[in-house]
Amino acid sequence: MKAAAVFLALVLSSPALAQSPAKSGAPAAPKIEVAYTQFTLPNGLRVILHEDHTVPLVTVNVWYHVGSARERTGRTGFAHLFEHLMFMGSGHVKPGEFDSWLESAGGDNNGSTTNDRTNYWINVPSNALDLALFLESDRMGYLLDTMTPATVDAQRDVVKNERRQSYENRPYGQASIVLTEMLYPQGHPYHWPVIGYMDDLTAASYDDVVAFFKKYYAPSNASLVVAGDFETAAARRLVEKWFGDVKAGAQVEPMTIPGVALVGVQKKTLTDKVQLPRLTIAWLTPPSLAPGDAALDVVGDVLAGGKNSRLYKRLVYDLQIAQSVSAGQNSQALSSYFVVQATPRPGHTLDEIEKIIDEEIAKLQHEPPSQHELDRSLNQIEASFYNRMERVGGFGGVGDQLNSYYTTTGDPDWFNEDLGRYRALSTSDIQAAAAQFLPADRRVELTVVPESSTKK
């Protein structure tokens, strides 16, 4: 474990960069660095502190290294249901007080669950850091002290309504659930949706909550980032004070993942209450940060990023036979997938659209994109690194990014290395990624058709 404190300069806003002449093409690449201090508490909690005095705010950001991939068949959706329970009070915080105390201090909070991890953040004015750390540490250490079956029941109903609102009652909402079922076989930890199946949400019990907390919510399976307007030494003392008494738990064993590959072309058609059909084509691709992952981000841009991208230009702009098209790499820890999705205009068919998608992918597989297409994508990716520096808290803020990089690479300040993955790409890398990872004969084709069209 890294316990040594490392200080780096934040050179993002160096005057040299601000005043460098803006030539077309890639300007001299500035180095992105984010200063931080890192230490590990005796109970195993990894802590990262980052000062930023732009506005008088601090964010407390925790990643638990558990997501829906750790669930078992029959209890899907549990990691996310558990996330909801983390806001329901803890040993020294009665139900409702977590939110009401934070609101009284001008704070906001939220959490989210993916296949791979669960994250939580609290944003508060800098005078309320002590309160935020108290609340965050109390639920890490003492969640079960106030947990009751009634609490679980209440959030079970809320989560079922989240599922209804976000999937069942949303146009095309079922497609994203069916897509991963088609990509990953029964028993693979990415087969089921993060939101879970209704029956499994019904079955989740209070005993499951106790077991899940004990197994996965130990400080040694979490990382804490505090970022914003504070002095590092003082914040470190507060973190040690509030998290020091959280008991260490058992080590979590690494996941053993069944290998996964698609065989042939798998097709499925769903009906939905929609006006227009929709085509989704997907491939299994390398995990996040593995070779090919960054190149596939650029493949997504070349195919469907902006008006001049190949699929958008042909389908939506020139031919005007599609209303929308998207393409991109969905990066995940164990296995990723690349998705192309298009919705035809009224009067046009999925077959017309699919033929052109296939032509454009085949073209990219046989001939590298132009240097201009690659540079256009890289310049946008580089700009996104700056844009992501503007907010310290919340989802995607600097604190969340430090925790993300720490979780996936062991290095919170992996910004420059991440950007380096893209800067190293050549046009032939893009061609090679398209050729290797988007085969025409091993993929999933999911279509959604309007209900009325099947009744005819």
Add this chain to the structure above:
Amino acid sequence: MRTAIVVIAIAACTALSAQQGPDRSHPPQPGPPPTLKLPAIQKRQLANGLPVWVVERHEVPVAQVNLIVFTGTADDPTGKFGLASLTTAMLEQGAGSRSALEIADAIDFLGADLAAGSGFDASAVRLHVPVARLADAMPIMGDVALRPTFPPDELERLRKQRLTSLLQSRDDPATIGALTFSRVLYGTTHRFGTAAAGTAETIAALSAADLRGLYDSAFRPTNAALLIVGDVTTDKVLPLAESTFGGWQPRGAAAPAPKLPAVQQPARREVYLVDKPGAAQSQIRIGWIGAPRSTPDYFPIQVLNTILGGSFSSRLNMNLREKHGYAYGASSTFDLRAAAGPFVAAAGVQTDKTADALKEFFVELNAIVQPVPADELTRAKNYIALRFPEAFETTGDISRRLEDMLVYHLPEDYFAKYVQNIQAVTAADVQRVAQKYIQPNRFVVVVVGDLKTIEPAVRALNLGTTKVLTVNDVFGPAPAVPSAGQ
């Protein structure tokens, strides 16, 4: 109590050793709130009179540049609803010597974001760009804002895209609910009763001459302002602003400011049901016409709404989500526009609890006119006031605050006094505005859901006159979208 602020020095806490464990018997009380150093606004003017406001922020090497034009969708003339929205969308589809594709390629290549669009009360062209590329991006923004060419084939392309979007919006119960609510409150003649993009009929009818007409009368330096926020210095960025926008001259005569028609509040409660067969949830919208942005009740309204449905711990959310589990969330909003926008309470609730949920909505709407307990009032005021710095974090955030200031003619010291104005709101103020703006007996109730399941129970509540509307009643007939080649 939570109202008392106790100052505890950080040093006092650190004496505790980790073994002993911290005192968890009481939550730590925050010290005095930090003061936000409000960004200094440099106010200048270009040769043609265009006001320029610059805010320097040097933390991240990016810049935000917004050209605001004080004409919005609320100014659309009758029969041409959707005009402002389509006009601004067309700005990027051809400008100066560049085609739509060339504009998009140049902007994407710079890693910039350029967007033109219209809100109710203003339109804007907004650029966000790494500051190293600002000088390259500004001339493109200048073309888009000042020299649009409105190519006919691009207009036909956008028209088809918008007709298709309109067709697709009929799929989404939340969109149907929102539009139904606006339509029954404001009717077909008031601009607020129709979607920003217009109807199938108006989208099909808007001509290039219509767009040019609006452009020429609205896009004028005397009806606009330029905002620049980011890693720039005022002295260095002004010449760039001058070379881009300083030569801008009006093309035609200014149009007289149109007036929105007068609109009556509902006299009594009315219920509108829209069928969405098989829907897993019912989308509920309840409310009436609220207040304009200029209302002297602005600060009490903010506090009232935070208590009622504007925060996680608000009454509507605690009731419908946390207590009953009927919904993923419930909220309320005062949509404050130059003319009075709606007040709306909203949720998506599970189908079999629709009537129960409606009952609970009215429990909370009726209760809010009673005096609000002191701790709830303090919590709401602190939630708004202490969170205020977050509204100034990014260059985009700051530019939006400046836009509000210009569009709604907010006083010079508006931001400086914001916190004290919120903190000055009393329980009596909240009760007064609750009685004025929350009159549940006169509210419109819209429910979009599976009528065969929900209608009997909703009617049994006897909320008021009940009408069933079809999606066509709300949107008009489904638009015909010409397919390619037609």
